[in-house]
Structure formats: C-alpha cells, structure tokens
Amino acid sequence: MGLGWAFDGYVFQAYSKPVPGTEPVYSFHSEIRGLWTNTVQLDPRSPIIGESQWIPDGISFYAHKSPMNSTDLRPVFRYWNRIRPSLTNDIEVRSTYLTIKVEEEDNNNIVRTDWIFDNILFYVLPFDDKLSMN
Numbered sequence: 001m002g003l004g005w006a007f008d009g010y011v012f013q014a015y016s017k018p019v020p021g022t023e024p025v026y027s028f029h030s031e032i033r034g035l036w037t038n039t040v041q042l043d044p045r046s047p048i049i050g051e052s053q054w055i056p057d058g059i060s061f062y063a064h065k066s067p068m069n070s071t072d073l074r075p076v077f078r079y080w081n082r083i084r085p086s087l088t089n090d091i092e093v094r095s096t097y098l099t100i101k102v103e104e105e106d107n108n109n110i111v112r113t114d115w116i117f118d119n120i121l122f123y124v125l126p127f128d129d130k131l132s133m134n
Contacts, residue, residue: 012076012100012124014061022062025122028054030094039078039096041121049080049118050094063122073123074100079115100126 015022028046029038030053039047039054042065046054067073079097097115 010127011098012074012127014063014124016061018062021064021068023065023122024059025061025063027057027060029057030054037095040098041078047094053094063124065122067123070123072125074126075120075123076100078118078121080118081115100124 014025018024023042024044025040025042026044027038027040029036030050032053038057040060041047042063044056046052046056063076064070064073067075077099079099081095081097096118098121
C-alpha cells in the first residue's frame with residue numbers, strides 16, 4: 001500500500017472460507033497515477049464507478065448477501081469519493097469508504113460532503129473484540 005497508511009481498526013467480521021448462506025467477496029485495487037486505493041464487492045467484475053482503474057485481487061472473504069432474518073447481521077455500506085474531482089469521469093481516480101454504521105451513527109468526524117452513497121454491499125457480523133477470530 002505504500003507509505004502514509006495507518007491501521008484504523010477493524011470494521012467487521014467475515015468468513016475466511018465459505019459457509020452456508022455466504023457468498024465470495026471480491027477485492028480490487030487501483031494504482032492509477034501513483035495513488036493507491038481499494039474496494040470490495042460481491043460481483044467479480046470491476047466496479048462500475050471508475051471501471052477502468054480497478055485491478056482484480058480475487059476473493060478476500062465470504063459474507064452474507066442478505067440479512068437472512070438475522071438481527072445480528074449488519075449491512076456494509078459503500079461510499080465513493082473523487083480523489084481529484086477536476087478530472088473527467090473516464091480518468092478520475094475513485095476511492096471508497098466502507099462502514100457498517102449509518103451516517104447518523106458515525107461520530108468519527110469524517111466530512112461526508114464529498115462522499116456519495118453507492119449501495120449496501122453485503123451483510124456481516126459487527127467486530128467485537130470478545131468474538132474476534134484468531
């Protein structure tokens with residue numbers, strides 16, 4: 001990922017192997033114009049937004065496609081942002097932000113004015129230090 005990145009904590013728990021009711025989650029990264037960014041989704045094809053910038057990395061983990069009538073599973077929301085908005089849509093670099101919190105719950109002082117909601121990607125268990133898998 002290069003210099004300048006800091007671990008910000010875990011967002012959610014997912015499965016490293018398929019279990020009943022889960023689907024593979026594919027990861028992608030971009031190094032366009034020397035800027036590194038990544039994203040994930042259930043679809044193995046490149047993301048539609050910024051499609052030409054994404055390089056597939058394969059399956060990262062497994063998650064639920066729906067909440068399956070479970071009160072424990074939480075949706076993972078994806079937001080997009082233009083890193084350099086002055087560029088045209090064909091060549092502009094996109095970054096993503098994933099969260100399991102709805103915008104009103106997020107108290108991390110992240111300015112959302114430049115972030116555009118995309119969709120719910122999949123459903124996961126929230127991260128809990130007591131339940132974390134080693």
